[in-house]
Amino acid sequence: MSYAVIYDGNCNLCANFVSILEKCDRGCLFGYIPMQDVQTLQQFKVTSEDCEMGMILINREDPTQRWQGSDAAEEIVRLLPVGSPLISAYRALAPLKKVGDAAYVQIRDHRYQLFGKRDRTYHTAYPIGCAVKTEE
Structure with a gap:
């Protein structure tokens, strides 16, 4: 798992997106951290304020490479086998990109109203936990 995907585990849309991504990737490229897992987020120096700005993608081999919001979604798709073109x-x-970015912000800010909120946080079959690569 070269990348960490940080998602809202209480959001139906986010959980369904991650579930589909899990089925496509099977833990090869992506591991997952729900935004509700504060302890693991601290290992990546991600705050709850960071999470308010939407999904986050972190390159685990170079944690300075981070994408957030619509940029994270685009980068995830780009990394998939047929996604780059x-x-x-x-x-x-x-x-189109401008419209996509604006749509992402609206969906992010109204996701619970639009798609519902889960009763329990969605945890994936490919979690990232204590095995975080740290810089020496």
């Missing part, structure tokens, strides 16, 4: 085309169309 799709994301390159999407990013090349500036108006």
Whole structure:
């Protein structure tokens, strides 16, 4: 697992996205941390304020490489086997990217109203826990 995906484990949309991603990736590239796992987030120097800005993707081999919000979603898709050409085309169309970024913000800020809130935090089959690579 080269990347850590930090997601809202109480959001139905987020949990369903991660569930689909799990089935596609099977833990090869991505491990997952729900935003509710404060202890693990601290290992990555991610605060609850950071989480308020949306999904986060962290390169575990170089933790200074981070993407957030719509950029994180784009990078996740880009890393998938057939995702790179799709994301390159999407990013090349500036108006489309601008609309996508704005839509992400609206969905992020209203996700519970739009998609519902789970009774329990969704935990994946490919979690990242105490085995975090640290810089020496």
